[in-house]
Amino acid sequence: MKSLFGSLVYCIFLFVSDVYGTYRLNGFDPQQVTAQSYAQRRNIARPPLRTLAPSATDNSCRSRPLDLVFIIDSSRSVRPGEFEKVKIFMADMVDTLDVGPEATRVAVVNYASTVKIEFLLKAHLNKPNMKQAITRIEPLAAGTMTGLAIKSAMTEAFTEESGARPKSKNIAKVAIIVTDGRPQDQVEEVSAAARGSGIEIYAVGVDRADMTSLRLMASNPLEDHVFYVETYGVIEKLTSKFRETLCGVDSCAMGHDCEHICVSSNASHHCKCRKGYILNLDQKTCTLKQIKAVVVVEDPCKCEARLAFQMQTQAALQEITARLADMTGRVEQIENILGPV
Numbered sequence: 001m002k003s004l005f006g007s008l009v010y011c012i013f014l015f016v017s018d019v020y021g022t023y024r025l026n027g028f029d030p031q032q033v034t035a036q037s038y039a040q041r042r043n044i045a046r047p048p049l050r051t052l053a054p055s056a057t058d059n060s061c062r063s064r065p066l067d068l069v070f071i072i073d074s075s076r077s078v079r080p081g082e083f084e085k086v087k088i089f090m091a092d093m094v095d096t097l098d099v100g101p102e103a104t105r106v107a108v109v110n111y112a113s114t115v116k117i118e119f120l121l122k123a124h125l126n127k128p129n130m131k132q133a134i135t136r137i138e139p140l141a142a143g144t145m146t147g148l149a150i151k152s153a154m155t156e157a158f159t160e161e162s163g164a165r166p167k168s169k170n171i172a173k174v175a176i177i178v179t180d181g182r183p184q185d186q187v188e189e190v191s192a193a194a195r196g197s198g199i200e201i202y203a204v205g206v207d208r209a210d211m212t213s214l215r216l217m218a219s220n221p222l223e224d225h226v227f228y229v230e231t232y233g234v235i236e237k238l239t240s241k242f243r244e245t246l247c248g249v250d251s252c253a254m255g256h257d258c259e260h261i262c263v264s265s266n267a268s269h270h271c272k273c274r275k276g277y278i279l280n281l282d283q284k285t286c287t288l289k290q291i292k293a294v295v296v297v298e299d300p301c302k303c304e305a306r307l308a309f310q311m312q313t314q315a316a317l318q319e320i321t322a323r324l325a326d327m328t329g330r331v332e333q334i335e336n337i338l339g340p341v
Contacts, residue, residue: 065171066097066104066246067121067164069157071149073179074139075112077208082232083139086178091131092239093176097246101125105164107157108134113143113184115152122163146183147190150175150201150217154194167198174246176202177217178235182210191217201225202242206232259285 070090074083090108097104105125108118118137124130158164158173165171175194195201203214205228218225224245229235252262258271273279273286280287 064104064246065102065165067158067171067173068097068104068246069107069109069121069153069173069175071109071111071146071153071175071177072137073112073144073146073177073181074110074141075144075181076142077144077181078139078232080139082180082206085232085235087134087137089178089236089238090134092236093242094127094130094134096239096243099125099127099130106130107153107162108137109149109153109157110137110140111145111149111152112140113145114140115145115149116140117152117156120157120162144179144181144184146177146179146213146217147185147187150177150187150194151190154190154197154199158197158199173199174202175199176204176242177214178204178206179214180206180209180232182208183213187213188216195219202227202245204229204235204238206230206235257284 070093072086072090074086078086094106097106099106105121107121107123110116110118119130119133124133153175156162158175160166164173191201201217201219202225203218205211205214205226207230209228211226211228214226214228215222227238227241229238252258252264252269256262256269256271258269260274260277261272262269263272271279271284276289277286278289279285
């Protein structure tokens with residue numbers, strides 16, 4: 001009996017230690033954590049979320065480099081067949097991404113009452129090896145220590161030692177959490193610390209998932225970072241939504257009505273014209289530029305001043321000419337009277 005009691009006390013001690021470990025956020029600014037928590041609570045009353053129907057469409061994807069970590073719930077509530085659906089979802093996501101040392105790197109954090117780093121960002125840098133590693137992941141069963149899993153991802157998976165790129169590289173850090181239950185530990189502060197460190201968090205709820213907890217974990221705006229599916233049977237349909245969100249859809253490739261040039265800009269596009277043309281008011285069609293002749297019109301005042309000057313100069317010259325003629329005539333008269341000099 002004493003042995004049984006001692007074992008029970010030991011298990012309780014381990015559980016409390018795990019919960020306490022969730023809040024040991026050494027190295028993070030407490031004010032930043034508080035601000036992140038407040039931002040989430042301010043948005044907590046907003047209506048959810050995006051509920052995905054089973055149908056989805058394929059979109060062209062222009063992948064951008066990411067440090068992507070999946071945080072997946074494998075507690076007892078997730079049946080083996082359902083866990084296989086989560087693995088298919090991750091493999092499909094890998095297929096949509098441009099995986100490589102200089103492109104997207106992927107890690108997987110598996111959790112239940114304990115946390116297991118299945119593989120790090122630096123472990124598999126090509127799709128075949130990565131997908132093979134995903135197929136080998138096994139569920140952990142009991143417990144749902146979501147906060148502990150987020151902390152482990154932040155302190156172990158999203159580090160340069162584990163393969164994350166330095167901040168100077170400006171590579172987006174993204175975590176996708178998939179869960180179908182209510183966390184057994186606190187998630188608000190550790191999620192705020194993760195977001196404060198630069199990690200963008202997407203929360204995916206399945207079936208009985210606690211929506212309040214999902215909103216506390218996810219980044220803002222919540223309507224773009226919290227998703228819900230009714231069953232694991234349709235979770236793979238989220239692939240197209242994340243493809244659009246993480247990669248960015250080339251809207252020009254999806255079709256456009258620009259007469260000349262289409263320029264993609266995030267999820268939208270705008271039109272441009274070729275050289276020598278201008279964009280019309282409809283912002284779609286183009287018109288050849290009209291070259292207008294430039295007529296230089298002088299200041300009339302300047303013209304009048306120039307004319308007056310010319311007239312004055314002409315009058316002065318006429319006066320001088322007249323005087324010279326008069327003087328010449330006088331000289332001739334003197335010569336006639338006195339004779340040649």
